[in-house]
Amino acid sequence: MTLDERVGSFMPIVSPPTPAPSPRPSFPSPFYPDSSTRNTSPSPYDPSIPSEFSNLTGNPASRKQYLVSILHECSPAELRFISQTITPMLKRDVLTELPAELALHILAYVDDPRTLARASQVCKRWHDLVSDDWLWKVLCDTYSFRADTEDKTGTKVLEDDESWDEMDKFGSNPIDPWLTARDRLKRQEPSVSHWGPYSSDELLLPRTQFSHQEYFRRAYGTMLNLRKGGSILRAHRMPIPTPDSGVITSVALDTEWVVVGLANSKIHMFSAITGVLSRTLVGHEQGVWAVNLVCRGGYWGRGEMDEDGYPDDADDPVVPAGLKTALGIDRPRRMRRPASVGGDSSKPSDICCTSEGWGQPNSIIVSASCDKTLRVWDARSGHCIYVLRGHTATVRCARVLHNRPIAVTGSRDSTLRVWNIQKGVMLRVLHGHTASVRCLDVCGNKVVSGSYDTTCRIWDVDTGECLRVLRGHSHQIYSIAIDGNLVASGGMDTIVRVWDATTGNCVAQLTGHTALVCQLQLSTTTSLLATGGSDGRVITFSLRSFSALQRLAAHDSSVTSLQFDANFLITGGNDGRVRVFETQNGMYVRDLSERCESVWKVAYKKGTCAIMCKRAGKTVIEIWTFKPKER
Structure with a gap:
């Protein structure tokens, strides 16, 4: 029986025009309680009661009037009961x-x-919706949290024997393994997102399903800790025997290692996870001016390859079997990753002096020294694999290409040299500069160099050809960067120039510094250029309008370190401060560490920060962590 049938079939009686109360129905009803039942608990519902309310179907006004007349007869307690019902x-x-x-x-x-x-926490359905990975991918984009290949895999590509053996099952085709593995992921696991447009097609690697929710949790927690938090994993203090021997000249940082080069010819390796000093690399005869860390794992990038997808530059070197393993020489030679699966032939260099590996199981360290040599080290054992000679003066700067065992060095002998660090041979010499090569940067197979001869040059690393000569600076060049089709350079003339790498034209001259521009970072991803000078100023420029966005009086003396991402700008200076600013608006956030006598280098990556400074007459290396605690 319907609710209308149970209520009754009588029309409501219209109230007379007098103040007298309206007559009530003569039958008992839960909607018309008499005085004897008022203010008592409601009686059980009687389904046999006829309903006059059902007869009003099709007359909304009458139905509303009927209900109003009932409500006017209810006591407050009954109204509360009706409301709760x-x-x-x-x-x-x-x-x-x-x-x-x-x-x-x-x-x-x-x-x-x-x-x-x-x-x-509302209900299971809401929990399932909020857990959708596409939703957290959108939130990652909102907060500018960009996951790289290592984040999406959890480990480096092909970092152990099992990975190589897994790839061996697919035959010798260098492309099929990746495509087949990705298809296998689709068959074994559902799409990462239940409802959104993001699917497992966007995963680059087959062995791990990436969670944007978990990645956001880590990145967001790290961001909050960087604002107000963090802790020191280790603080290493080393006495300085002579004024110059303990000076830190270079640093490289990834998620596993912090590599520090010193003017006393030593290289210290610290764990980026625990902060413990793991080993000291000894071999250079004079000070180390540059270090570059090649991460373990990775894949073969584009370049000079033979039919097996392997660099066709030299025969296998005569080195112990263990070092061949460390270099990936005794591994299967079919690991070239196709561009359709995520290969990037124009990826810019890393600001922390690290590069992605070419599939080798161990991290590799490349160091350049005043003794005119380049050395290649196995990070796991600490053994020096190669001593590469050729330069006739101090090797001032060095970089390693992503996903290729190719290193480029610049020297005071005015040349650049290209090396195969897997096989320990020099490939070519780049002639053109007429004075010391002070700085260089790489992007894909392009190398850009800055020299004391006031020019910048763009080179093709595979052919050794000088593609462009960038003229315009009036004094020595100290800093340079390339990202895609833009090159930025700064030096003694206090002007920062931005160049079109394709045409070689100067597209902007940026002013604001009053002294040497010694630090520089260029990012077309965020459309920002940040510069630091000996005047203590840090200026950020828009790459769209080439106008200054923020002019920060960051330090009282020279800026010694500078790096930024989409959220934070971190600087170090000779005034002994390490400071954090917001990238977008330049607002000061905090000082990291206690103030010291001088800060030599600062490097930050994925929640780990290495601060190298001088405090109380000693060289101090602090390893900080801002990562959130694991649940």
């Missing part, structure tokens, strides 16, 4: 009733992760 009936879970695609579209407008976390 009706309220749950009126509640609607909009997100649950909507199609999942629309529900996710609505949730994508929520930019506070704490709100999403609370929403996930």
